Amino acid sequence: MFFLTVCVACISVFAHETDSLFVPPKPDKPLRYCSSVKKWIEFATADSNMVEITRLKGVRMDLRYATFENVTGHDLYCGVQRAFVHKDAAAKLRKAIKIMQRDMPGSMLVIFDASRPLYAQEALRRTVRGTPYSAYVSSPGKGGMHNFGLALDLGITDADGNLLDMGTDFDSFERCAGEVGEAEALKSGRLTQEQVDNRNKLRKIMRGAGWVPLGSEWWHFNAFPSKYVRENYPKFPL
Known part of the structure; x- marks a missing residue:
């Protein structure tokens, strides 16, 4: 079974009509966006409102867009x-x-994934343009919560460092990837109770800290409601 590795609230999928699997074609010539990510890091490190969380105790990095193993087929963050x-x-x-x-x-x-530059958002948008999922992709012009620096995509490990099994990979397009489809998936056997319990462990921690979960994605959390963000924070310029 194929699971996407692209953030969809960035690709904002608020509802999945079916559990069909979406497999976009890989590019003939995969690219590494090295000059773009260099400009992005220069911006992020110079902006007093931005904080680097790379070495924060209690987290580890697994940025999927810093590899070729994501839905675009490109290394958006140049490793x-x-x-x-x-x-x-x-x-x-x-x-x-x-x-x-x-x-x-x-x-x-x-x-x-954490803060996302607009060039990466556009690369994601191009990937699904012309597909049944194109309407769910946040445009760089409007921006998703990652483009304001106020969203995180994340999972959680056990005490031995193993990622907890959430039933789908990060950025699956299946309906059962989010809380909205869990009851149905439990009934059909697509998800186990342990997988849902693992999701709820992550949700409990994030909600307890004031994060807002996205109902269609177990991995996506906003620091504030999107309406509040758009009214009170600037979108990234690049």
């Missing part, structure tokens, strides 16, 4: 495993880490 968020999101992330360390000692939060 760079560095993650940034807005300082207001960083405060909530630190709170989530404290809750995790209290409730799940030895566990780690695994970051799949």
Whole structure:
């Protein structure tokens, strides 16, 4: 079974009509966006509102767009495993880490994506343009919550460092990838109770720190409701 490795609230999938599997064609010539990510890091490190979370105790990096193994087939971050968020999101992330360390000692939060530059958003949009999923892709013009620095895609490990089984990979397009499809998937046997329980462990930690989960994606959390973000924060310029 194929699972996507692209954030869809960035590809904002709020509802999945079916559990069909979407496999976009891989590019003939995969690219590495090295000059683009260099400019992005220069921006992120110079902006006083941005905080690097790469070496934050309690998290580890698994940025999927820093590899070729994602839905675009391109290495959007040129292999760079560095993650940034807005300082207001960083405060909530630190709170989530404290809750995790209290409730799940030895566990780690695994970051799949954090702040996302607009060039990467456009690359994702191109990948699904002309497909049944094109309407769900946030345009760079409007931006998704990652383009404001106020969203995280993440999983969680057990005390031995193993990612908890959530039933789908990061950025699956299946309906059961989100809370909205879990009851149905449990009934059909597509998900197990243990997999749903694992999702709820992550949700409990993130909600406890003030994060807002996306109902269609177990991995995606916003620091604030999207309406509030759009009214009070600027979108990235690049």
